[in-house]
Amino acid sequence: MSMFDYDTRPITPQVVLVGNRASSAGYTIRDFLSRNGVPYDWVDIEDVERLPAVISPIEMDPVRLPICILPNGTRLAPATVEDVAAGLGMVTAPALSEYDLIIAGAGPAGLAAAVYGASEGLHTLAVEAIAPGGQAGTTSMIENYLGFPQGISGSELATRATAQARRFGAEILLARRLVDLSRDGPGYLARLSDGTVVRARATLLASGADWRRLDIPGLDDLLGSGVYYGAGPSEAVTCTGCRVAVIGGGNSAGQAVVRFSRYAAHVTLLVRGNSLEASMSSSPTSRFGPTRRWSNWKPTNTCGHSSSPRERTRVARGYLSTPCSCALVACRARRAPLRLGLPWTRPDTSEPGAMSALRPVRSRDGPSRVTRCRSRQVCLGCLPVAMFAAGRSSAVQRPLARVPCQLRWCISVLPRLAESNVSGPLSPGTSAESPGKDAVAEFARLAPEHRIRAALEALERNGISTHFVDAEVQARDVVRSILPPGAEVYNNTSRTLEVIGVAEDIERSGRYQPLRPRLYRMDRQMQGREMRQLSAAPDWVVGSVHAVTEDGSLLIASASGSQLGPIVSGAGHVILVIGGQKIVANLTAGLRRIYEYCFPLEDRRARQAYGVASGVNNILIINHVTTPGRVTAILVNKTLGF
Structure with missing residues (x-):
């Protein structure tokens, strides 16, 4: 069960930005926050009614604008994108000092490469200056992308692709650019804009496209303050x-x-x-x-x-x-240049499909190994150094029309890269946010079957219907047998549901009416009330919990609290799928499990997936259900989720 339900989070913003609408610096920060899904409240310096409640008269100096007030009360003046990203916890250090594959850019091509690279076992790092998704992430609706017959917004597609890449273990660094590449023996040294240096055995340049500039004198003087590309x-x-x-x-x-x-x-x-x-x-x-x-x-x-x-x-x-x-x-868009310290020729963009690939060139250090996508052959065994380029660099007339070409590149290149002995044994770093050893020993192990059955009997006494299964596939079958065809279903963000395939069943099988994709397509500003009503009172809710006590109580934590209302009373029926490691002795142990074990894992997941921290802001404890049959608990004799 995820504590941070990104899709139904409250509209109330946590970040306050004060500035002049005609300021290009203010626009840059607003664009960064919006594209990364961070809610914020904009207060214009000319708003005499709201301004005094936000900043003091001494802070109204135009030199100090824009001012950003973070959720913890920190004030950044004047604020920059780098400072805001760091203050929100979106800037993290690379976990490793050496990677098999480093990707410059996290647009559709970069994210696709991250998914395929990480899924092939490569230690993969993607570096993105603004937000995952590139230009496609700002598209209101993409209707010609394979697998989404009703269309999908660019931001949602980027969010899903980012989550998929991270699920396979790829790292994505935000608010940083790749500023330099230099040869280092059999690989490259990649230097980021914040001074961080990491080593890469192969690199992929997916810098995307930029807008063509209008040749109008004086236009560039107004960029960000009335004129926008x-x-x-x-x-x-x-x-x-x-x-x-x-x-x-x-x-x-x-x-x-x-x-x-x-x-x-x-x-x-x-x-x-x-x-x-x-x-x-x-x-x-x-x-x-x-x-x-x-x-x-x-x-x-x-x-x-x-x-x-x-x-x-x-x-x-x-x-x-x-x-x-x-x-x-x-x-119309043009290729976004990457000015790096490498001797190469201009990318080849003549082939339809816009999979730009660099031509091999020679330097004083010897040949730089670059693949020509046109030949559709990758010869990684000839030279030890590998560099690739992918993505759209021609006109952006139809969003993501060229993604099949990018996916074909990833499917053909990355498995061969994984098989070419480019990848070597790398020891992943241990996150400082991981649960302690004692917490793992106490709360991550599967409970004995007699404790699980004791919890089942207690849940039945407390008015909760129960099922006990031995495998994930059986739990999935039980959910299918309970949900009626055509039911309106809202599935909470849950690692458990993802692992056993229930989330995919609800959203993509066609057997039900899933609310989550519907909410994705709605405009939060224009349809906020309707979104809250849909998520608060669905016919069915499917989710999980963080702990189950041996005397039959359920504990669920949430950062936003948006998932708890439907479980308490809003939804007509509730199904909870629970891993066997979540059984605890009592409520005290359950709270300890949330704070000491679940929260560190969920906080790390939220920072990686959404770029924001999670929090144990709300805890729901269900001791008894007065409506028989409304809540069903499916306990699985396996370790599932957090």
């Missing part, structure tokens, strides 16, 4: 009641129009061509809000500020001009 949800909310101009005719521009039209008073779409049919799919255009469209638009040399805060930017169109408070540029 590919701005995401962080800017959409701040444009409530404003006039917005979106420049571009592709799907990225269309999705921006859909997102900004929810909040802006008016959105103007500026398109170079005669129509949108040739460059934009029908999905975004069918959801356009109050939008005016200008065709045959050409940029001129007029761009500047207005004295009105609602009219900061004026974008010219020949003899006309559009006053707006925000200009969003979503032009």
